[in-house]
Amino acid sequence: MTAIISAAGVGKTFRQLKRESGLRGALGSLFSRTYNSIRAVDGVSFVIESGEAVGYLGPNGAGKSTTIKMMTGILVPSEGTLRVLGREPHANRMVNAREIGVVFGQRSQLWWDLPVRDSFALNRHIYDIPALRFAENLRLLTDMLDMGAYLDRPVRQLSLGQRMRAEIALSLLHDPRILFLDEPTIGLDVVAKDAVRKFLAEVNRQRGTTIILTTHDLVDIEEICPRLIMVDDGKLLFDGELKRLRATLGSRRRLKLEFATDPGPIALSTATLALDEGAAKYYLLEDETTSLIDVLNEVGRGRSLKDVKLEEPDIEEVIRTFYQNKATRQGAVA
Numbered sequence: 001m002t003a004i005i006s007a008a009g010v011g012k013t014f015r016q017l018k019r020e021s022g023l024r025g026a027l028g029s030l031f032s033r034t035y036n037s038i039r040a041v042d043g044v045s046f047v048i049e050s051g052e053a054v055g056y057l058g059p060n061g062a063g064k065s066t067t068i069k070m071m072t073g074i075l076v077p078s079e080g081t082l083r084v085l086g087r088e089p090h091a092n093r094m095v096n097a098r099e100i101g102v103v104f105g106q107r108s109q110l111w112w113d114l115p116v117r118d119s120f121a122l123n124r125h126i127y128d129i130p131a132l133r134f135a136e137n138l139r140l141l142t143d144m145l146d147m148g149a150y151l152d153r154p155v156r157q158l159s160l161g162q163r164m165r166a167e168i169a170l171s172l173l174h175d176p177r178i179l180f181l182d183e184p185t186i187g188l189d190v191v192a193k194d195a196v197r198k199f200l201a202e203v204n205r206q207r208g209t210t211i212i213l214t215t216h217d218l219v220d221i222e223e224i225c226p227r228l229i230m231v232d233d234g235k236l237l238f239d240g241e242l243k244r245l246r247a248t249l250g251s252r253r254r255l256k257l258e259f260a261t262d263p264g265p266i267a268l269s270t271a272t273l274a275l276d277e278g279a280a281k282y283y284l285l286e287d288e289t290t291s292l293i294d295v296l297n298e299v300g301r302g303r304s305l306k307d308v309k310l311e312e313p314d315i316e317e318v319i320r321t322f323y324q325n326k327a328t329r330q331g332a333v334a
């Protein structure tokens, strides 16, 4: 694998004109201008390999969109070194545009009054996509995203879920090597979210397209991105696999043992009893390395065990613990 994106100490500071309220303030700002500095991104460093799917997660105002905008060349970093496909994104916007796809959940790139098909055709000319390649991609994407029924309808008539699928298709028509998505599932209902997630995971797996997405929705990360970058206040807090985050925080897997009849109390060394409902008993596995077989061996045969269910810790709980537990932050950064 090769690095497709690298960020070394990248920062972005916005300058915002400071205005006093009232007439005096308005008059004052005519003569002397003072500015507030907003440190949106604060020295982040990471390397993303070709073919990865990485989720950028953080609370409101954490610096996620600003980082995406720097990687796509819309914004210029105030400091640090940023390389996308070996180039400085803002200095090579035109060249880069041919190799990246961008989807902003909050902003449409489709032509509002034109049928979806026409926006696609316009992109074919903008990106100079060979006719055969375009026809093949259009057919594939229409199929995978189930867009056949609305390709000829104007964008303004589409539901949000339909529009988002069309936005994603538009961004992939020119076979970009990297797809950036800023909140791709925002505002979608459960069914539409599911369709978008499955599609993105497939594009990453089948086409090897590198995917970078920002989200507030933890299920997006769980279903699309094995790797997670967490930010807050512009700073990188965690970079690694979700599995490792769970292990770092010691979140425990939950095991449910269901017996045909109540076998009485069962104490185990491999798991801690959390709840005893007689025939159903719930345990917490303390150790990441404990396997289900270890536990079942300890439970022993002949106890009329009917069903076994092992649940991974809830991702929401893992992230909540992370943000609450500020003391572990520094140690968690790779």
Ligand SMILES: Nc1ncnc2c1ncn2[C@@H]1O[C@H](COP(=O)(O)OP(=O)(O)OP(=O)(O)O)[C@@H](O)[C@H]1O
Pocket: 014, 015, 016, 038, 039, 040, 058, 059, 060, 061, 062, 063, 064, 065, 066, 067
């Ligand atoms: N053009 C701008 N001018 C001034 N400040 C800005 C600008 N764009 C973003 N900011 C500020 O930079 C900080 C980071 O914003 P950013 O949009 O990157 O956050 P985010 O993590 O994407 O948030 P959200 O989840 O709410 O979209 C915020 O404090 C925001 O107000």
